Amino acid sequence: MMMNASGSGASRTQNQGGDISDIFTSLTGEAAADLPPCFSDLKKTIWNEDMLQSWKEVLEELKVAVEEVASRTQDMILRVSYDNIKQGLSESQVASIKKMGTVIVTGGVPQEEALGWKQSIRDYVAANKDCMRGFPADNIQVFELYNVPALVAACTHPALVNTQKALLSLWHASDPTSLNRIDMSTPMLYFNRLWIRLPGDAQFALGPHIDGGGLEHWEDPGLRKVFAHILCRTADKTWRDHDPFDMTPRLDAKQDLYNVSNQCSIFRPWQGWTALSSTGPGEGTLRVLPMLSLATVYLMLRPFFRPRHSSSASLKFGDWEPDTEGTAFPGSAMRKTQELNPTTHPHLALEQTMVSMPRVEPGNQVYC
Template sequence: MATATAEPEIDVRAAVSAFKRSVEPRRDALRQSFAEVGDHMSRAADAIQADQAAGRSVIPEIDYSDIAAGTVSDETKAAIRRTGCAIVRQVYPETVANDWFAELCDYLDTNHYEEREVEKRSLDKYFSALKAGKPQVFNVYWSKPQVNARQGESLARTRSFLDRLWHYEGVFDPDLQCAYADRVRRRVPGDTTLGLSPHMDAGTVERWIDPGYQGVYEAVFAGDWRSYNPFDGTHRLRTEEIPSPAVASVFRTYQGWTALTRQGPSDGTLKLVPVAEGISYVLLRALQDDVAEDDLCGAAPGRALGVSREWHPEMMECLVSIPEVRPGDTVWWHTDICHAVADEHTGSEYASVIYIGSAPDCPKNRAYLPRQREAFLAGKSAPDFAAMDFEVDFVGRATEADLTDLGRKQMGF
């Protein structure tokens, strides 16, 4: 008798084979399209490496004050659409972020998180294989710094600005967020356990076999990758992800985090492929003749969508570390952007962030809020994550009384 874990594997392979057979009439167009997008990635890599060598910024950077004043240039907006990512400086004052970091450390220490975490480590399927010693990603969601950072007015303006770069009419409200509780990172100097190889989140095999994703990537699968617009939200709410601790069940326009400490390229932090069309390269690569009919370059449900030098060499040449960020700065990347985490933290201080993406108000995201609200009130883990439920008896946990009017709206109260 097949086990519960084996059945989805069989179904997925059959679905992959069926999808590849369905695009067989377009095989020549898909070959030509992949050759074109591969050349596009190679040219992008050359430009990225030249910019880095000349000391020019590869990832668009904005001062929050320009967002608040409405003075961000059209050129900068175009750069964000082109790269799929951005750094927004000083969304929060550095002193505020410093205080949040101190408070977060006290919250973890007072409640003896590390001792408790050892007992439940096996529940965290996404990060458990990476942990050799002390935790670097902490499965807490409801500390006061996290709740306050999510509901900040300046963060709301930042997300509204970024979401308005999308085609959103009839899809989502760019001016209201649905809070999406995620975890925190506090990486210690010398850590070598948190490295994450290049990957994309928000679905793996679903991107090829789910009808909603097929609508999102219709132009790519038709062999016309240049017509694909990564910032068109038209079909995004129709996607259905295979449930997994590695996959968000909400719609996010961007993944992101808010820095609580200074960190740069040597501090074991984020790397990005700043090419918004990169997803077309990954999708088309899996449809080429040298990939087995039931395979998608190793993509499997329940895991992040891996990008490797074996299958995606042109994309790997585009991978760059983010520049140094300060406490209160934020980093954003489109959910189709390939990213990684450096293998080693060679700096001398903690590298800490609060993970906060952008999940704009829409029916799909509103449907998530009741379960998340229940978890918040009980101090349980957020619904999309492993049910470790550390915070049910944590001292100093945020409560409903800590929510601002905006925070209450974002949480669906």
């Protein structure tokens, strides 16, 4: 389930249907295609010499952040109770959520109610098995179901709505006039597909990725404004001033330039899911990279640098050089979401820093 903010938006052509594999290169096994020459031109347009200093600073800070995440693992993920939500989050809780970019909320939905939703979904699938669509087609685990009764019940549950209001309140507008265009106090329900993963499944295993556009992060001038302090430092603003919770620059951003099936075009302040089973680390649950701002800065700078020697595995600043001639935007492909792996984004040490969610029970909410 996604949580969205109410605001104005440009009209767009309705995209074609599909399934989740349409936007993940890793699910289809297709080789990454070279991008056309215009993407080299795009790099040259964005590039400035100050990026070198930003790159150097980010690599140094990543060393410390990687060590912290690798040592603390699940302890990096904040868990709050629904009572905390109702009473108001503390300053330290808000700071943790904004730094890590994720939170677990317990106690809002009774286990019995959540398990009832799960059984309702199973009954619905069984009754309509001849017309079910999803992925993988021969053994569906991601169902293209969006507004079945259980989903409606969950999305309108007071605990979920109140939690979403609390999380929406963490956003702000650097330009107060933005509030004339968007209402951050009213959650909009976005019915997402249903997932029921099977024990031991290896076929449907999404790797590290970022929703909300791929190449659009650099290609769309509006979306690029979100990362202005990262891409162009000034005398008084650097990448450290990047604010991922500022809604103002996001209002004119286009996250889908290619009208791709399964790609969302609206502003989604949070994504979330409600557990319908007991699931813990190593059991197919969600994994996250709990260093929101720092990882974002690295991601945005990464296309502009490459190893000095293609065979080198060194992560040292001196062993990397600017790259504005090549067309590569690592992990990015046209009409696809942004994916990451140890080869495309080596400094993130993803094998150590992608942290499995701590154990959740039916009715727990997870947001990121």
